[in-house]
Amino acid sequence: MKLQRMNRRALTLGALAVSGALALTACGSDDTGSDSSGGTSSAAAAAGSIKCDDASGQLLADGSSAQKNAIDAWVKNFTQACNGVQVNYKGSGSGAGVTAFTQGQVAFAGSDSALKSEEIEASAKICSSGQGIDLPMVGGPIAVAFNVSGVDDLTLDAATIAKIFNGKITNWNDAAIKKLNPDAELPDLKIQPYHRSDESGTTDNFTKYLIATAKSDWPYEGGKAWQAKGGQSAAGSSGVAQGVKQTDGAIGYMELSYAKDGLGTVAIDTGAASPVKASSDGATKAIADAKVVGTGSDLALEINYGTTAEGAYPITLVTYEIVCDKGNKSDTLPATKAFLRYIASEEGQAILSGIDYAPIPDAIITKVRSTIEGLS
Template sequence: MKLQRMNRRALTLGALAVSGALALTACGSDETGGSGDSTSSATAAAGSVKCDDAKGQLLADGSSAQKNAIDAWVKNFTQACNGVQVNYKGSGSGAGVTAFTQGQVAFAGSDSALKPEEVTASQKICSGGQGIDLPMVGGPIAVAYNVSGVDNLVLDAPTIAKIFNGKITNWNDAAIKKLNPDAKLPDLKIQPYHRSDESGTTDNFTKYLIATAKSDWPYSGGKAWQAKGGQSASGSSGVAQGVKQTNGAIGYMELSYAKDGLGTVAIDTGASAPVKASSDGATKAIADAQIVGTGNDLALKINYATKADGAYPITLVTYEIVCDKGNKADSLPATKAFLRYIASEEGQGILSGIDYAPIPDSIITKVRTTIEGLS
């Protein structure tokens, strides 16, 4: 028992150490942020990871939103299970799903649940089964701004939609004043920044606008930006840089990019108080989500219109996609062992310190049960 307590303490220290080294990267086809060796300070406790018969090379690809979390998990897992090498590329959600349905990887990461045609394609490589979605990582998308003299800013969904759709063009607009009666809003042109590349961040940001301000955001959504006007930049790092360099700018990006002088908008959701982007707020939003997958599939439907206190609505979920049945025999032990670890209390415990959101207990418990049944 004493050894187990020491091992748990060691992993806790590792989680704390890695928190200073990691940052949330962009999602879908986004860049990984170029933060260097994001796991250099991670440590593992060998007794906290159940390796079973895991061995060999475990190949995976997909969402770069979770890349830094994966790196931290891999560091801990492979130190404990030194007979396994985990190679996660982080090439983007689309590339990961394609690699999975072509049988090139044991599992994939995706910021969107599998589409029906992708499930059908997976049945060709999941002998007797199909690909399923396991929600594993959450993340808040911040609306960041750069307006001299404005340290706190509250916006609601219709106002955000009108800003990014070019209908509200000045910071002292009446709609913004109404939400910020005590702020000294300047007579300054608004410069909205959006992504120039196809992005899971754009997909999730516009899903929020469609769900909460449809009359002000008359677009179908997707990874490509559809509204006219505004400034564009490649990657979340490009959007963040553009906003930082432009007084009057506003843009959407993963929370970790909203730093170094940028303010973040508090969203008026109709709850008791406006909510700023945070890991805790994202977890509360995910807790308000609905499981819409069937059978072993745990795909979620985010309630973007949530009014739950403290829930941050502009939140994405990254799934690990794996065969429920028909996994390759040579990689199944390593796949189960790795997924078991990242879904564990210890694995999820790393996330909040590195700008990710842990999956709520009510959902991650189901994920753990599903992992044990993989075959």
């Protein structure tokens, strides 16, 4: 009798599991409630508001690895709704993306830095009667992630961060770090700073922060290529995250969505009442303090890296989708506009905070939506 009761219980549990799985399938789940798919309750619900229009074919894009997780979530929802479109975003880095765009190899590019004048000039060769423009689409705090045995919480200021990445502070029990972390058990351990090996908008924004707030300790011009000597290097945000994760004593900079699985993130002493940790909300507060410095339909922003606003996280980047304002290829224009329209929409932007990105503030994203409609 006991064995029979056990068998009946197993059958009942099995039936419940099967019915639960069928219910999830009926709701269009396909793991769409997870972080990797955008943090929404259902991709089917998100896809319901996507307008495909006459979009079709293959859409090639490349660029910022910092926004890759956001793009992947968007692509999943978009292609579910618009099954006639295939979006292929490589995420090779901002430098590679801009190069691919100015050479006419992709329909749009992602870059964590706005186009430079020479890049705009180069884009005119492939944007017939137009030029490349910057559309701010993804906000992201650049986390300073660390892996130090026995240390769970860490506060640093701009000067200390600059000295660490410039090789002037080399040990975790250095007096400058102790002063900022009086209660931490800092080990006598060598610091292993990681930086990007490829040209990167994340590097550009990280070093812009150091230049703006700790110039005397960071005597470099900045840019997409890392300029300081020493340290370890890795390709892409994922490569830096992996290097830090595997190395006791390591520290590196990366977009927040990569700072997971055992990595701690530094709280930044900005001079505000409390140190600020990287967060989507903190990044959005910082972006709201930015100025539009682009002209015409270009919406390039100037970030205030020295902000001391309460809760604003200063090491924040904005990833731009770079596209021709005029002269887009006729075979990819419908798909390009449909995809950009979706990711700039309320539904598209709502995904971001659930996967450690920051939505673009309303005043800015409204201008982006209007610009997308005018692409030709």
